[in-house]
Amino acid sequence: xxxxxxxxxxxxxxxxxxxxxxxxxxxxxxxxxxxxxxxxxxxxxxxxxxxxxxxxxxxxxxxxxxxxxxxxxxxxxxxxxxxxxxxxxxxxxxxxxxxxxxxxxxxxxxxxxxxxxxxxxxxxxxxxxxxxxxxxxxxxxxxxxxxxxxxxxxxxxxxxxxxxxxxxxxxxxxxxxxxxxxxxxxxxxxxxxxxxxxxxxxxxxxxxxxxxxxxxxxxxxxxxxxxxxxxxxxxxxxxxxxxxxxxxxxxxxxxxxxxxxxxxxxxxxxxxxxxxxxxxxxxxxxxxxxxxxxxxxxxxxxxxxxxxxxxxxxxxxxxxxxxxxxxxxxxxxxxxxxxxxxxxxxxxxxxxxxxxxxxxxxxxxxxxxxxxxxxxxxxxxxxxxxxxxxxxxxxxxxxxxxxxxxxxxxxxxxxxxxxxxxxxxxxxxx
Amino acid sequence: xxxxxxxxxxxxxxxxxxxxxxxxxxxxxxxxxxxxxxxxxxxxxxxxxxxxxxxxxxxxxxxxxxxxxxxxxxxxxxxxxxxxxxxxxxxxxxxxxxxxxxxxxxxxxxxxxxxxxxxxxxxxxxxxxxxxxxxxxxxxxxxxxxxxxxxxxxxxxxxxxxxxxxxxxxxxxxxxxxxxxxxxxxxxxxxxxxxxxxxxxxxxxxxxxxxxxxxxxxxxxxxxxxxxxxxxxxxxxxxxxxxxxxxxxxxxxxxxxxxxxxxxxxxxxxxxxxxxxxxxxxxxxxxxxxxxxxxxxxxxxxxxxxxxxxxxxxxxx
Numbered sequence: 001x002x003x004x005x006x007x008x009x010x011x012x013x014x015x016x017x018x019x020x021x022x023x024x025x026x027x028x029x030x031x032x033x034x035x036x037x038x039x040x041x042x043x044x045x046x047x048x049x050x051x052x053x054x055x056x057x058x059x060x061x062x063x064x065x066x067x068x069x070x071x072x073x074x075x076x077x078x079x080x081x082x083x084x085x086x087x088x089x090x091x092x093x094x095x096x097x098x099x100x101x102x103x104x105x106x107x108x109x110x111x112x113x114x115x116x117x118x119x120x121x122x123x124x125x126x127x128x129x130x131x132x133x134x135x136x137x138x139x140x141x142x143x144x145x146x147x148x149x150x151x152x153x154x155x156x157x158x159x160x161x162x163x164x165x166x167x168x169x170x171x172x173x174x175x176x177x178x179x180x181x182x183x184x185x186x187x188x189x190x191x192x193x194x195x196x197x198x199x200x201x202x203x204x205x206x207x208x209x210x211x212x213x214x215x216x217x218x219x220x221x222x223x224x225x226x227x228x229x230x231x232x233x234x235x236x237x238x239x240x241x242x243x244x245x246x247x248x249x250x251x252x253x254x255x256x257x258x259x260x261x262x263x264x265x266x267x268x269x270x271x272x273x274x275x276x277x278x279x280x281x282x283x284x285x286x287x288x289x290x291x292x293x294x295x296x297x298x299x300x301x302x303x304x305x306x307x308x309x310x311x312x313x314x315x316x317x318x319x320x321x322x323x324x325x326x327x328x329x330x331x332x333x334x335x336x337x338x339x340x341x342x343x344x345x346x347x348x349x350x351x352x353x354x355x356x357x358x359x360x361x362x363x364x365x366x367x368x369x370x371x372x373x374x375x376x377x378x379x380x381x382x383x384x385x386x387x388x389x390x391x392x393x394x395x396x397x398x399x400x401x402x403x404x405x406x407x408x409x410x411x412x413x414x415x416x417x418x419x420x421x422x423x424x425x426x427x428x429x430x
Numbered sequence: 431x432x433x434x435x436x437x438x439x440x441x442x443x444x445x446x447x448x449x450x451x452x453x454x455x456x457x458x459x460x461x462x463x464x465x466x467x468x469x470x471x472x473x474x475x476x477x478x479x480x481x482x483x484x485x486x487x488x489x490x491x492x493x494x495x496x497x498x499x500x501x502x503x504x505x506x507x508x509x510x511x512x513x514x515x516x517x518x519x520x521x522x523x524x525x526x527x528x529x530x531x532x533x534x535x536x537x538x539x540x541x542x543x544x545x546x547x548x549x550x551x552x553x554x555x556x557x558x559x560x561x562x563x564x565x566x567x568x569x570x571x572x573x574x575x576x577x578x579x580x581x582x583x584x585x586x587x588x589x590x591x592x593x594x595x596x597x598x599x600x601x602x603x604x605x606x607x608x609x610x611x612x613x614x615x616x617x618x619x620x621x622x623x624x625x626x627x628x629x630x631x632x633x634x635x636x637x638x639x640x641x642x643x644x645x646x647x648x649x650x651x652x653x654x655x656x657x658x659x660x661x662x663x664x665x666x667x668x669x670x671x672x673x674x675x676x677x678x679x680x681x682x683x684x685x686x687x688x689x690x691x692x693x694x695x696x697x698x699x700x701x702x703x704x705x706x707x708x709x710x711x712x713x714x715x716x717x718x719x720x721x722x723x724x725x726x727x728x729x730x731x732x733x734x735x736x737x738x739x740x741x742x743x744x745x746x747x
Contacts, residue, residue, distance in 0.1 A: 029664040029677055035530035035540075035656060036626045037669045037676050039690035040683060 004075035004391060011070035018062035022055070058410045065403045072396035091375060092153035093128040094146035095121045098163030098189075099295075100137035105164070105191035113191045117162040120187050124160055135291045138298020139163055140174045145289045150182050156375040158183040164191045165363040168302075175371045183375030186368045267324040268296065268345050270312075272333045285315030285326055293325045299348035300327075312341060445717050449546055450538040455592040456585065459549035465719040466554065466726065485509040519617050520561040520577040522609040523548045524602075525594065526623030527566045529670040532596030533653060540651040541596040543714040544622040547649060549588050550722055551620060556584040561617075564590060565609035569598050572608055577617070599671065600627050603635035606646075610639040620647045625698055627671075633701050640705055647708040649725065650698055654715045657691065659684045708732065 003009070034040075077083070103114040125131040132149055136142045139161050150157040159178055163169050165188050178184055271278050288297050297314045313328040327345065331337035444461065452458040485498060488508035496511045525548050531541035552562040556579060563577030564587055575587050602623060610619050619639055625632060625648070636646050661680035668675045695711060702709030710725040 029666045030661075031666040031668055031675070032661060033533065033535055033670050034667040035533040035624065035653075035670050037667060037672075037674055038626060039687050039694065040667065040676060040678060 002077050002079065004077055006074060008070060008073035008075070011073055012067060014070065015063045015066045018059060018066060022059045022062070055414070058407065058414060061403055061407045061410060065400055065407065068396050068400045068403070072393040072400065075391045075393055076396065078392050090129045091127075091156045091158055092150055093124055093131040093158045093160055094150050095124050095131060095133045095160045095162060096139045096142045096146055097121045097133060097135045098137065098139050098161070098165075098169060099135045099291075100163075100166070100169070102164055102166045102191065103189070108190055108192060113164055113189045116189050117187075120162045120189070121160075124162075124187075128158075129155055134289075134294065136298065137295045138302065140170045141298035141301065142291075142294050143170075143174045143178065145287055145294065147178055147182065148287060149289075151179070156183070157181065158185060158375045160185045160187060162187045162189065164189050165368055167361045167363055169363065172367070172371070180373075181376045184371050184373050186371055188362075188365070188368060267322060268327065268349065269317075269324060270327045270329055270338065270341060270345065272329050272331070272338065274332065278328070281317060281326055282328070284317045284319050285328075286318065288314050288316045288325065290316060290323045293323055296325055296345075296348045300344055303344045303347055311337075444719065446538050446543060446715055449718050450542050455545065455549045456553070456588045458546055459553040459588065462546070462550040462719045462722060463554045463557070466550075466723055484512050486512055519555075520563070520613045520615060521551070521555045521618045521620060522563045522565055522577055522613050523552060524565045524605050524609045524619060524621045524623075525591070526600050526602070526605075526621075526625075526627075527568070527594050527596055527598070528600030528623075528627060529597050530600075530624055530626050531651070533670060534655050538714055539596065540624060540653055540714055541594065543712070543718065544649070544651050545591050545594060546718050547651075547712070547722060548620070548622055549591050550718065552584060552587055552591070555618075556581070556587075562587060563609075563612060565605050565612070566594055567598065567600055567605060572605060574609065574612060577613060602628055602632040606632065606635045606639060610642060610644050613644065616643040616645075618645045618647060620649065622649045622651065624652060625650050629694075629697070633705070636702075636707055637705050640707060645708075646705075647725070647729070648698070648702050648710070650695070650709065650711045652695070652711065652713055654713055657713070658688045 097117045121133050134142045311330045315326045317324045449458050488510050492510045498509050498511050501509050555562050561577040561579045564575040659680045666677050712721040
């Protein structure tokens, strides 16, 4: 049972009204002077009870009427199974779908993991009252934006992460930042190993395919850029077990100018301290929420060669209908940090599979299970749809009406009893 | 419990309400006394001193009880004893003015009835040359009018009686004792009260007064409304003297109250009888003249029987 208008319980104070009327309105016995009460004392006459039993019943009826009226005004709602199911459906869901390269693997059933993930996301979205789906290759970075959206929703809230939960996809610290009132659900998508990972993109007019063949040893990363008739196929052979070697080779490839395919659909601006339009861009900046840019930021933070110690702040500018990533830097344009930041940005913009994506191990199931929790169980007033028909107050009002009839009948009976008593006394005296 | 049956009221016996309505207490008293005289009742308030004065030859018409038979036996002549002039007795009226005497509050109160009775008795006694005084209480203080004779004194006494109001406490042993003390010689102490207060102490004091040689009369006044609880339903009764309030159901309380009241009145009568005290229970709806007549008749019979007993035993007491 929930009370949609709990302030109405202040009306319980009105039960003092029938009690006061009962105490003050009782028939006062007429007072007579008498020469001496001596003989009445001797006769040990007990005083009569002024409150007859049916007076108490009448008082109880009146007090109950006032109490039930206060309860009815408090708009009760009895939560039966049907209503509870309805309330459960009234949930806001933010669904983060992992679109990293590892999700290109196949599921045991034969379909692509990414397709399964999208299917799950669609199912969850249809089940919820309101939902938002965030497709990102960096689920961990998307959590803050998802939480911010959920906190603006009035109903019960749930964060769902659909991923293969490859090691590095997400960690406990990201989950710890989710408020306790928001539920967390992780939906792991099973994938098979040792299959190539491909990412396709259109870069200017060129069709770019970045492909990673994950084998036991060695791991081959290749990408193919096809433009008109030109075809560029740089290839780097890596030992996936030696991650540091992978990092060095990636940096070497960058510095040596090996062309790494860059997704130019993402617009990134590095805003240095002295930039003329820094203030204006600061005013226009908003949290990063578009999937592609979230992905870029995630890769930027994950880049081992550009630690967060660089001290930049990421934001999104949607002026003019174009989603632009703003990186507010504290370092001057000519500094080494700025160069590192730019290089890291280029790598983040690259559609080549990230190093982490080569790692086939997944987060332990027990850890994933420990993150999960249900959304806040007690439906809030906001979660109850006021347009879902009348509240249960109508039943209480019906009882109140019945009690009013009972009270009227009791009053009539009491009056008749008093008249009969007086007549009997009068006959006795006569 | 109804009072002792009274002799048939004469047409001159005005009802208590009518008598009470007479503002002039002296007039009311006179009316009552005239009514008593009309009935041919001798006042029992005459001295019964039997101090022998002299003999004189019997004349026709002399009361045979005053013939000296011994002298006749000796002298073969009839002589009538003559006594000293009948001594005027003193009467002290002790009138209860406590709050309970103010009941009932509508109609004739016990105090008003008592005042009328006291006035009538004072008038009767005074007309016969007796000294009459008054003892009452005002608050905690005893107030009294010394026993004197004469018309002027009577008027003053009646005026004082007329001004009495019911209220406050009442100390009957003290009032009766002091009243008897103020009588310079043996006399009559008439106590007019409901005798609710200090029942045992009052009885003891009356016994003392009798032992000191006075003649005591108890005129016990009760209103009809006190004979039973003539209320209906639940009532709150307030004691006129103590102010105590008690809530009772009249219907269920009545029987036990009547029994308690009857027991009290019986006790008063029995103790008066035992102590040789005149006792009259007067319900205040009786015409005062009729009530006093009954009392005076009984007293006269008692006085006469006392004198007869004295003669039978030969001579003065």
